[in-house]
Each structure stands twice: as structure tokens, then as C-alpha cells.
Amino acid sequence: MKKMLVLALVAMSFASCQQSSSSAADTADSTGTQISSAMAATDAPVMSFETINYDFGKVKEGEKVQYEFKFTNTGKSPLIISDATATCGCTVPEPPKDPIKPGASAVIKVVFDTMGKAGLQDKVVTITSNGNPSINDVHLTGEVVPAS
Structure with a gap:
């Protein structure tokens, strides 16, 4: 045994x-x-953002904040975004559906509905792709002032 x-x-x-x-x-x-x-x-696509944080300042509750995060594929192969999610349902990202060729630019449109969201805000959008790194985060920050 x-x-x-x-x-x-x-x-x-x-x-x-x-x-x-x-x-x-x-x-x-x-x-x-x-x-x-x-x-x-070294051959992987790379998402290079112009900015990863958009400060929308102060807005009144109920307004919709929109921003387009511009990025360029600085890698050597086509970039494919498989998913873009936000920290809550009040923030909706719209990533491009088609592959982004090396050297080409595109935008991820993000809309934040401020209804019921008074106070300081930091909404994170997580982008998943075939790039290096495979996960990138961008932020919408600012303050939502209660409607009077």
C-alpha cells in the first residue's frame, strides 16, 4: 500500500x-x-485614448450627459471590441461594431442619464477587446445638482 x-x-x-x-x-x-x-x-492591437477621463462639471439632475471617447488603434492588427459595460444602467456605452484597422481612429459614445443621481459621480465604462491590454476603463466624472 x-x-x-x-x-x-x-x-x-x-x-x-x-x-x-x-x-x-x-x-x-x-x-x-x-x-x-x-x-x-507586439503584434496585438492597442487602444490609445485621447483622454480616459471626461469631467462634465456641474449639471442639473435629469439632464443627459453625452461624450465620445476617441481612441486610435496604435497596434499592428485590427482591434475588435467585444464588449463595453458601465457601472450602472444609467450609463450606456455605444462601441463601434466593426474592427478598427491599425492607425485608424474611432469613438465610444457614452450617455449618462442623471435622473436620480444627485451628488458627485464617477461612472466607469469597461471596454473589453482583443487588444493589449484586453480591458480598458474610461470615466465620466462630475457633479449632479438636485433640480430645484
Whole structure:
């Protein structure tokens, strides 16, 4: 019984050594071919924003704040935005649906409905893409003054 337990531990140790011996920087593409993540990162699309924070100042409660976050794909392959979500339902992002070619610019339109949102605000929009990094955040900040 002890021999079987020792044999099992040795087999598990050997298996874990085999897995860690492959480079952590290597990944497989959709065809199963090994590619270097360092190479993939240099060819990846990159979202470069003109600004990641828009301060809308003071607005009256009930107004809608709109802003377009402009960005450029400064990477070497097409940028595809898979999702854009906000911290609450009062903020609605509208990302581009088509891929953005390297060197091209686009906008993510964001509309914030201030109804029932009096006080200081920081609305975060999280953008998920095939870029490097794959997640980017932009902010709408300002103060909503109660309607009188």
C-alpha cells in the first residue's frame, strides 16, 4: 500500500514538472500551433485614448450627459471590441461594431442619464477587446445638482 502511495506521489510530481517545463510565455493559437506571447503582444492591437477621463462639471439632475471617447488603434492588427459595460444602467456605452484597422481612429459614445443621481459621480465604462491590454476603463466624472 505504501509503495502505491509513493508511486502515485512520484507520478504526480513528474507530471507537474512536465507541465511547468514548457515556457510560460508560450500559448497556442486557434489551430493549436504554439506561438510566443511576446510576439503576439507586439503584434496585438492597442487602444490609445485621447483622454480616459471626461469631467462634465456641474449639471442639473435629469439632464443627459453625452461624450465620445476617441481612441486610435496604435497596434499592428485590427482591434475588435467585444464588449463595453458601465457601472450602472444609467450609463450606456455605444462601441463601434466593426474592427478598427491599425492607425485608424474611432469613438465610444457614452450617455449618462442623471435622473436620480444627485451628488458627485464617477461612472466607469469597461471596454473589453482583443487588444493589449484586453480591458480598458474610461470615466465620466462630475457633479449632479438636485433640480430645484
